[in-house]
Amino acid sequence: MPDFQHLLLFIGAGILLNLTPGPDVLYIVTHALKSGVRAGVVAALGINAGCFVHIFAAAVGVSALLAASATAFTVLKWAGAAYLVWVGVRLVFAKGTPQRWGSPGGSPSAAGAAPPYEQPSLWSIFRGGFLTNALNPKVAIFFLAFVPQFIAPETEHKAFAFLALGTVFNVNSVAINAGWALAAAWMTRHGAVQRGMHWLDRAAGALFVAFGLRLALADNPSR
Known part of the structure; x- marks a missing residue:
């Protein structure tokens, strides 16, 4: 383990990196806006669980294999890209209104209202967050480099030492990711945000597709 000064530097750098928006943050914010803070926190926990996969893999050398093998990197890259694009396409073509059950007009009995979204289970949200992170080879390379x-x-x-530092990084990121969920859920209290929620899926879906295409076109960062 590093000394106390270097540990603080490690924690500070990790916090800054976790504040950077990406597909993980988008996944958390989307679910928090649509289904509330609990769904956002569960999404964050799923992402952090996927992060532990990369931490353990890097500790035992699997990430080194991804960095050295173009084939291994490409296989995982295309799997991750396909998953992100699939999530994006589902959001773009989602049907119904994104109003939450507890919001005004969110009741299925409202006259003339479109049928509400089927609320995903917390398990499916957790699993999706896990896959969003675990299938991204660039996360594995990041841990191996950082x-x-x-x-x-x-x-x-x-x-x-790698496992210990990776765990510290991931534990700190739980609080930050939960903060994204809290902030997004707080935004839903504003009427303007509620009225514009029907565009959320389309915008989020387009971003997921863009993230997927960007990952598909990415080169192995170790080369």
Whole structure:
């Protein structure tokens, strides 16, 4: 483990990186806006669970294989890109109104109202967040490149140090991701946001498709 000063630097850098918007943040915010803070927090927990996959993989050398093998990287890259595009297309063509059950006019008995969205289960939200992160090979390469910078060359048990630092990074990110969910859920209290919610799926879906295409066109960052 690094000394206290370097540990603080590691934590600070991790916080800044977690504040950067990407497909993970978009996934959390979308579910929090549509289904409330609990759904957003569950989405965040799913993403963090997927992050642990990369932490353990990097600790045992699987991420090094992804960095060195063009074939392994490409296979996981296309799987991740296909999943993001699939999520995006589903959002773009979603039917119904995105009003939550507890919001004004969200009742299915409202006259002339379109049928509401079927609320996804918390398990499906968690699973989707997990896959969004676990199928992204760039996350694996990130951990392989970022975490070792804070492990001293003379450290005897480097795999244990990697796991410890990766866990610190992931635990800190839970709070930040939950903050995204809280902020998004707070926004739904404003009428203007509620009235514009029918565009949320289309915009989020287009962004997911864009993230998927960007991942599909990405080169192995280790080369």
